[in-house]
Amino acid sequence: MRAPTDLGAPTTPGSPTPSSGGRKQRSGRGGWRSSGVMLLVMGFLILVPAGFVLLAAFSETVPRPGSISLDLTVGNFAVLGEPGVTRATLNSLLIATLSTVLALAIGGFLAFTTARTNIPFKGLVYLFGLMPLFLPSYVGALAWSILGSPAAGLLNIGLRDLGLTGFVDIYSIPGVVMVMAVFYAPYAFLLIHSSMSLMNPDLEDASAVHGGSQWRTLRTVTFPLAMPAIVGSALLIFTHVLENFPVAQVLASPGQIDTLPTFIYRLMNASPSRGNEASSVAILLVVFILVITWTQRVLLSRRAYTTVSGKGVKARKVDLGHLRWPLFVVATGYFLIAIALPILALFLTAMRTSPYMSSFRDLTAPGALDASSFGTVARSDVFLTAAGNSVVVALLSAAGGTVLAFLVAYIVYRTRARARGLLEGVSMVPLAIPAIVLGIGLLWTWLVMPIPLYGTLWVMVIAFLAVQMPQGLRGIAASIQSTDKDLEDSAVLHGAHRARAITAITVPLMKVGLTSTFLILLMLSMRELTVPLFLYTNDTRILSIAIFDQFENGGALQQAAAMSLIYCLIMFVLSCLPRLLGSRGGLNNH
Amino acid sequence: MNVTIEGLSLSYGGVSAVQDLDLAIGDGESIVLLGQSGCGKTSTMRCVAGLETPSAGRIAIGDRAVFDGDSGKSVPSHKRNVGMVFQSYAVWPHKTVIENVAFPLRMKGQNRTLSRAKAFNVLELVGLAHLAHRGASQLSGGQMQRVALARSIAMEPSVLLLDEPLSNLDARLRDDLRVELRRIQLERGLTSLYVTHDQQEALALADRIAIMQSGRIQQLGTPQEIYRAPATASIATFLGVTNVFPVERGGDLGLRLEGHSVALRSSHPVPDGPISVAVRPEAVTVHDAERADELTSRANRLAGKVRVAVYQGSSVRYQVSIDGGPDLDVVSLDPVVLAPDTPVVVEVPEAAVSVLPDDTPAPATDAAAPAAGDTGAAA
Numbered sequence: 001m002r003a004p005t006d007l008g009a010p011t012t013p014g015s016p017t018p019s020s021g022g023r024k025q026r027s028g029r030g031g032w033r034s035s036g037v038m039l040l041v042m043g044f045l046i047l048v049p050a051g052f053v054l055l056a057a058f059s060e061t062v063p064r065p066g067s068i069s070l071d072l073t074v075g076n077f078a079v080l081g082e083p084g085v086t087r088a089t090l091n092s093l094l095i096a097t098l099s100t101v102l103a104l105a106i107g108g109f110l111a112f113t114t115a116r117t118n119i120p121f122k123g124l125v126y127l128f129g130l131m132p133l134f135l136p137s138y139v140g141a142l143a144w145s146i147l148g149s150p151a152a153g154l155l156n157i158g159l160r161d162l163g164l165t166g167f168v169d170i171y172s173i174p175g176v177v178m179v180m181a182v183f184y185a186p187y188a189f190l191l192i193h194s195s196m197s198l199m200n201p202d203l204e205d206a207s208a209v210h211g212g213s214q215w216r217t218l219r220t221v222t223f224p225l226a227m228p229a230i231v232g233s234a235l236l237i238f239t240h241v242l243e244n245f246p247v248a249q250v251l252a253s254p255g256q257i258d259t260l261p262t263f264i265y266r267l268m269n270a271s272p273s274r275g276n277e278a279s280s281v282a283i284l285l286v287v288f289i290l291v292i293t294w295t296q297r298v299l300l301s302r303r304a305y306t307t308v309s310g311k312g313v314k315a316r317k318v319d320l321g322h323l324r325w326p327l328f329v330v331a332t333g334y335f336l337i338a339i340a341l342p343i344l345a346l347f348l349t350a351m352r353t354s355p356y357m358s359s360f361r362d363l364t365a366p367g368a369l370d371a372s373s374f375g376t377v378a379r380s381d382v383f384l385t386a387a388g389n390s391v392v393v394a395l396l397s398a399a400g401g402t403v404l405a406f407l408v409a410y411i412v413y414r415t416r417a418r419a420r421g422l423l424e425g426v427s428m429v430p431l432a433i434p435a436i437v438l439g440i441g442l443l444w445t446w447l448v449m450p451i452p453l454y455g456t457l458w459v460m461v462i463a464f465l466a467v468q469m470p471q472g473l474r475g476i477a478a479s480i481q482s483t484d485k486d487l488e489d490s491a492v493l494h495g496a497h498r499a500r501a502i503t504a505i506t507v508p509l510m511k512v513g514l515t516s517t518f519l520i521l522l523m524l525s526m527r528e529l530t531v532p533l534f535l536y537t538n539d540t541r542i543l544s545i546a547i548f549d550q551f552e553n554g555g556a557l558q559q560a561a562a563m564s565l566i567y568c569l570i571m572f573v574l575s576c577l578p579r580l581l582g583s584r585g586g587l588n589n590h
Numbered sequence: 591m592n593v594t595i596e597g598l599s600l601s602y603g604g605v606s607a608v609q610d611l612d613l614a615i616g617d618g619e620s621i622v623l624l625g626q627s628g629c630g631k632t633s634t635m636r637c638v639a640g641l642e643t644p645s646a647g648r649i650a651i652g653d654r655a656v657f658d659g660d661s662g663k664s665v666p667s668h669k670r671n672v673g674m675v676f677q678s679y680a681v682w683p684h685k686t687v688i689e690n691v692a693f694p695l696r697m698k699g700q701n702r703t704l705s706r707a708k709a710f711n712v713l714e715l716v717g718l719a720h721l722a723h724r725g726a727s728q729l730s731g732g733q734m735q736r737v738a739l740a741r742s743i744a745m746e747p748s749v750l751l752l753d754e755p756l757s758n759l760d761a762r763l764r765d766d767l768r769v770e771l772r773r774i775q776l777e778r779g780l781t782s783l784y785v786t787h788d789q790q791e792a793l794a795l796a797d798r799i800a801i802m803q804s805g806r807i808q809q810l811g812t813p814q815e816i817y818r819a820p821a822t823a824s825i826a827t828f829l830g831v832t833n834v835f836p837v838e839r840g841g842d843l844g845l846r847l848e849g850h851s852v853a854l855r856s857s858h859p860v861p862d863g864p865i866s867v868a869v870r871p872e873a874v875t876v877h878d879a880e881r882a883d884e885l886t887s888r889a890n891r892l893a894g895k896v897r898v899a900v901y902q903g904s905s906v907r908y909q910v911s912i913d914g915g916p917d918l919d920v921v922s923l924d925p926v927v928l929a930p931d932t933p934v935v936v937e938v939p940e941a942a943v944s945v946l947p948d949d950t951p952a953p954a955t956d957a958a959a960p961a962a963g964d965t966g967a968a969a
Contacts, residue, residue, distance in 0.1 A: 508684050
């Protein structure tokens with residue numbers, strides 16, 4: 001392998017003879033050098049923690065500093081025979097299935113009405129579909145536990161005020177399913193919406209011309225064409241719900257309902273800790289996720305995505321007739337459940353001076369409501385430390401993640417380096433490992449490592465780099481693939497060194513993709529709860545942990561509610577940044 | 591500067607794209623690599639640019655070897671001083687026109703003022719000086735093509751590579767730019783290597799044309815030579831000769847078309863191996879059968895019937911069904927349009943009947959898959 005055009009590193013710009021003769025094995029575009037280094041980095045970040053979980057599942061003791069047990073056993077898998085595991089498995093599958101169906105119904109309904117009908121206030125309905133993304137699912141779960149707990153839930157208090165018996169119990173499987181579905185519906189909404197609005201209208205016109213009625217066209221052409229998006233989002237939501245820990249912990253555990261993630265968490269937190277058995281249950285969860293991911297590949301690879309025409313098409317619109325307003329009311333109902341009620345509940349809880357309330361009439365008493373808790377919380381040490389930690393961790397991991405993802409994407413899509421398929425595969429591994437499992441693996445890894453990072457913010461950064469690698473790589477990969485490679489090659493031919501060509505041409509052209517990937521990673525780091533749950537210490541709490549902690553430990557409901565709202569505000573501002581930056585970037589082009 | 595390519599081979603994961611290719615380009619010469627997609631022409635060019643690493647061979651620009659498979663020497667692209675106009679133009683959308691054109695000069699270490707002044711001169715040459723400060727993303731296709739050309743000319747390249755630079759433009763613009771490209775190439779004495787699948791473009795721009803099929807150069811010659819005497823039947827087909835028919839040798843009547851009872855006489859020598867005859871449609875004349883007395887002597891005469899007549903303004907294109915023979919394409923300059931089903935007599939001068947081997951036999955060492963361009967092979 002000889003390479004004239006290196007990745008930039010192997011030949012120095014000033015050397016008169018860039019390649020000395022005689023060496024047959026030269027690294028570079030076709031070699032190992034770049035891919036080898038990145039494989040080591042990714043293996044260290046991702047495969048080592050995964051490997052520790054696997055090892056723990058098959059050994060007597062969990063990995064500890066200085067002692068990694070190699071006495072292999074399958075005894076830990078006996079735990080899988082316990083009735084608790086069977087119940088947790090069935091609960092997990094039941095919740096995931098029902099939530100997926102409900103989320104698809106909600107997301108599909110909103111997508112269809114906004115993309116293809118004349119529903120009133122279409123822009124507003126579109127926003128309804130997106131908004132739950134700004135609310136981390138556990139904040140939603142906490143808010144719904146305030147709303148729907150059987151004894152003191154605000155909804156039940158309200159019902160009793162109206163003279164009815166309170167009958168809402170959010171600590172139940174239907175409750176968990178509803179909250180999961182409401183918060184994962186945006187995934188279905190986004191995927192199905194883009195599929196429906198990009199569909200080539202000629203395909204539907206052809207049906208109409210050949211005698212298909214509107215309803216028949218929808219049924220035989222439109223929905224089948226949207227099938228890849230529907231199936232894709234269904235599997236995506238199913239895996240997310242299956243591995244979701246926070247919602248299940250907040251809403252299912254109080255009702256004595258276990259899911260696989262909460263079961264793993266309880267085994268880990270049992271005393272003495274049952275880490276090896278937790279690992280074997282974790283393996284079971286990974287197997288489920290792998291099967292689903294594999295199914296997704298098989299199903300979707302058979303489909304041709306020929307519906308996207310790329311031109312500025314105008315999709316056909318369906319006239320809803322007298323159903324326009326009723327359907328708008330349905331969409332508004334979703335907004336109430338997903339956003340309005342939870343936010344109101346948090347506000348009310350944050351502002352109530354007394355933690356006890358038996359009727360909404362109590363609120364009319366003088367001094368019953370007071371906004372001072374926001375100020376108190378915003379000045380409190382707990383909040384300031386956690387907020388500071390969150391910002392530092394999120395910025396570092398988003399920046400680091402973007403750089404790593406760019407390097408991997410460049411090697412995978414722009415070079416002929418060896419093992420680049422393997423590199424991409426390793427980078428995508430975290431998709432198949434639930435956050436709770438990866439969290440355990442990262443904990444053991446950094447307890448065992450001779451590098452003293454455990455207990456510092458760095459270990460959080462490293463954990464986030466590992467967990468969010470797939471999302472980062474997807475964002476960058478899409479951007480690098482849509483940037484013509486000729487543009488960079490052209491700079492090299494016109495005299496620029498490869499490294500210079502990358503920085504002067506490729507990176508500026510990918511500015512939008514890089515920025516949005518950075519912001520996505522920033523958001524993900526800000527809201528991640530499960531992985532840091534195993535890694536935090538008293539000094540390294542981040543916001544998500546601080547909120548979760550205060551709720552779980554019961555006492556500080558008011559502070560937690562206030563903190564949640566401030567936190568949501570921060571998230572909202574962050575999510576608006578891409579649009580602001582994007583529009584400024586647009587102005588620069590003129 | 592002259593360019594020498596010797597024994598060039600390139601394969602991607604076992605698939606061979608270029609096989610043992612030799613080509614010498616003289617200083618100031620314009621060579622066009624002509625072939626169908628997948629024939630290896632773009633791969634060859636990218637090897638010269640240094641964007642692909644050949645598996646064997648030697649490439650020299652001037653006296654300097656830029657790639658040598660034996661010693662492992664390979665000069666990186668940015669030090670080869672090779673200009674390239676990409677099919678996609680690769681004009682950087684985030685830079686202005688003048689920044690695009692000045693880029694190679696800045697890379698050579700020239701200062702900002704000087705490189706801008708030079709870039710401006712080149713923009714004048716391609717007629718884009720008035721757009722110098724436009725953002726490159728606001729240009730039309732033809733303008734982008736000129737910017738890409740200006741950018742490569744500005745670097746004063748040792749050799750200029752052009753990868754189907756006109757293929758994304760509409761027909762009118764393509765004709766104009768073709769003439770302009772040739773003018774600039776001649777004026778500047780640019781050594782250039784041009785890749786295309788369009789024979790009109792090749793004929794217009796080349797000093798010499800190299801016809802490529804399945805990773806090899808099958809014929810190398812001036813445009814006139816190539817046009818007049820394609821080396822094989824498959825090259826003739828590729829060059830737009832629509833009447834190519836496999837023939838059987840022997841018999842007194844001449845060359846009998848395979849599967850038909852019609853024969854053609856040719857004034858050309860007959861080569862060995864499987865052969866075909868090739869007749870350009872414009873060399874055939876068509877006459878109404880009732881006025882057949884006007885016929886000249888030294889020609890094949892065949893009776894038939896008009897199947898389709900397409901009026902094209904300056905000419906009429908016919909498809910004539912020959913009695914006992916195949917359909918023959920004819921381009922007639924006679925302004926009278928014969929109606930379908932008119933009985934006709936076509937005249938094919940013996941000199942217009944080329945007799946060609948079906949294909950250049952592949953060398954014995956070749957173990958590669960069958961060539962993609964085997965269109966002339968007998969049916």
